[in-house]
Each structure stands twice: as structure tokens, then as C-alpha cells.
Amino acid sequence: MRIRIPPIGKARLPGDGTCVAGSWKGHRLGRVRVKQLHSWPGSVAEAEAIQERLRLHVELTGPDVFTTVAGLDVHYHGDDALSAAVVVLDAGTLDVVERVVVHGRAAFPYVPGLFAFRELPALVEALERLTVTPDLLVCDGYGLAHPRGFGLACHLGVLTGLPSLGVGKTPFVGTHDAPAPARGSWSPIVLDGTPVGRALRTRAGTKPVYVSQGHRITLDTVTEQVLRLSPRFRLPEPVRQADHLARHGT
DNA sequence: GCGACAG
């Protein structure tokens, strides 16, 4: 299987990115710096090799208090067209601090385990357009709970150096028991005898979400943050906001 | 060996 792909930072972005709103709450200004840690893979084997190499950069401990949190999500329109959104919230009040949407194209075919390569260029572009630097990235998908221990959340965390976590909506790798019915209960996702994430009940009477570490964060902190960011709905507020922005442009 | 497999 041969694949031609645009390199990171050079993905086609027809329609150009759109900065929907700027920061207005006096947060410190800063720009997310994205490291160029690898060239763009031209095949499945190359993509897997990149994951095997970058996984060694993942750090599984880090801060447990965050001032601002960013939710990231991508919406697909037809074949390869997509819109990537990042919404930064005040971690305490959940007020919106900044929002960015960019329109582009999927940068890789969908291959389970290589999902990150589809969305990476557009998400990186959106992060680079932020005028604030979020303290935590809340990603739509998996982190450590991945066939090679390096899902989208790990990838974005390592490229930006920011703490990150992954929230999946459906099971992927490993096995788990159903968590107890009460909000806040969880059960471990086990892969090769190792706990790599948790099935977490963010709301009673609904399916759990599947959380895992991305970068510079512990699993306990991941669990705590996802619960705190999901006071009302199944999905954390930053991801819901990003989903809405990517979907409806507003 | 075969199928299933984040979005």
C-alpha cells in the first residue's frame, strides 16, 4: 500500500483557517509550539515506525492542576474533506476562552491504529493559530490505550510538549468490565495484563467513555479531569464544544 | 489462520 501525503504544516487547507474568536479574558498570551519530530509517513509501515519511535518520548506523570483546557475534534464532510476545531475553556468556569476552526483534507487513509495521521496536520494547524497556550489537550480518541501505546492523544502531546489525554466513545483495544452504574465509577482497560486506560461512567444511565493518558499526565489525573469536565453530559465540555464548532462552524 | 479494529 503506497500513500502520498502532505507533510505536517503543509496540509492543503482550502477555505483557509478561520479564527472565530480571540482571547478576551486577559489570559497570558502564548503560542503553541509544535515540534517537527518526524517526516510524513508514505506508507503504513513508516507510520507504524514513527509511532514506535515517538512512544519513547511519552511521559506518564505531570501536573494535576490546569488553568485552561483545550478540546479538539474533527468533523468529516464526504470523502476526505474535514473541519478541525480547537476550543479552549477556562478550566474552572468552563467559559470559552478561544476557538479556532480550520478546513482541510484527511491526510492519511483510515487505518485502525493509524487514525492520528488522518487528523494531525489539520489539528496542528488549528493549535498553531491559538493565541493562548492551553494547559491540557483533551483529544477525541485514544492515547496509551492503543496497539503500540501511541494514539492521537500521545502524538499531539509529544509534538506540542503539552499534557494531553484521550477520550474515546467506543472500545478499541484491551478488555474491560462494565463500570458500576453510578457517575464516577470506572473499570480498568487491560492490554497484555497492563492497565492502559479506564472505562469511565461520566453520566448514570449512559454508556461509559474510554479514557487514557496522552502525555505528561497520570491516569488518576485523566480520570479526575474528564469527570470534572463532564458535569452534565457524557462527553467532556471541551470536546462537545469542539464537536459543535467543527460541525456547525459556530 | 481469520476477523475485528479510535474517527
Add this chain to the structure above:
DNA sequence: ATCTTGTCGC
């Protein structure tokens, strides 16, 4: 992910 109706429940 996306294509799709109605329906039950808060």
C-alpha cells in the same frame, strides 16, 4: 466519521 425516523425520557 457519514447516510437516516421515530421514539422514549429528562
